[in-house]
Amino acid sequence: MYRFLLTPRWWGINLFVVLAIPFCVFMGTWQLGRFEDRVQSHEQAEKQPDPGTRAAKPLDELLPVDKVTSGRPATATGTYADQFLVPGRELDDRRGFYVLTMLRTDSGKALPVVRGWLPGSPNEARVPAAPRGEVTVTGDLQASENARSNGVDVRGGLPEGQLGMISAATLVNLVPYDVYDAWVTLPEPEAGGADGAMKPVPAAAPEGSGLDLKAFQNLGYTGEWFVFAGFVLFMWFRLVRREAEAARDVALGLVPEGTEGSEGPGASAASDDAGALAAPAEAGAPTVPAAPDDAGASEDPQAAGAAEAASGHAGR
Secondary structure, three states: OOHHHHOHHHHHHHHHHHHHHHHHHHHHHHHHHHHHHHHHHHHHHHHOOOHHHOOOEEHHHHOOOOOOOOOOEEEEEEEEEEEEEEEEEEEOOEEEEEEEEEEEEOOOOEEEEEEEEEEOOOOHHHOOOOOOOEEEEEEEEEOOOOOOOOOOOOOOOOOOOEOOOOOHHHHOOOOOOOEOOOEEEOOOOEOOOOOOOEEOOOOOOOOOOOOOHHHHHHHHHHHHHHHHHHHHHHHHHHHHHHHHHHHHHHHOOOOOOOOEOOEOHHHHHHHHHHHHHHHHHHOOOOOOOOOOOHHHHOOOHHHHHHHHHHHHHHHO
16 A cells, blocks of 8 residues: 555655755754853853953953953053944934044054944034043953944945944954954043033943843744654655555545546546446446427327328338
């Protein structure tokens, strides 16, 4: 009954099932592993003290930025140079912009420093001037932003002097010197601006270190991949069962061989009815004469008499 599984058509179906189920299970396990990693990193972050409360260290000792050094206070010495405004950034549910100034260090590289946040649209007239001369700054260390970071504008087309994403890859195209692959945000407010002091920008948690929406997306993807694996197995059993039932019907003579799959039950029933009607004629059974119609029963009497006379003369 199950010899159809060895046909070329079913070889292809079986090969697809054998490959699809392990792939779905592998992807579901991988997504589950990513979710568990996020949970573990979140638990470790809660056990550790707040990075902002730890002692400040020189910038070079904290690079490159990772989940451990992100948010740690870093110190750097240099002179302020080019300044950029970063629009579209929210703070305390208000929309505004960051004030970012490049700090040229003795090494020749520049460190992006977010000096503060101002509400409203970017306006150079409202931004206070950066301190002159050599300064030493202490700010919370942050990794370069990417397209998935909150508030990032990757559309481009910003006016001169504005920046959509704080990253070394973006800044090296705007300044004639090397840039650190990191930036700091000053934890203390800096005086100036038309609306008073610029507000400090709090350090963000490192990417992938908390139970955010992305973590639960991984959990949802885990369920989807396992459901796909179960669906493939269910459909395979359903196809096998339907094919086996069709083969059994053919073996029992319920469906003429060679017609299954191309004719429905209605077509089979119709062919059976036609065979039953044709059987008496083939066996030589007498046929029932057709009943005379009304036209034959109402023939003209004179024509009938003429016909009888003609038959009488033929008999003599």
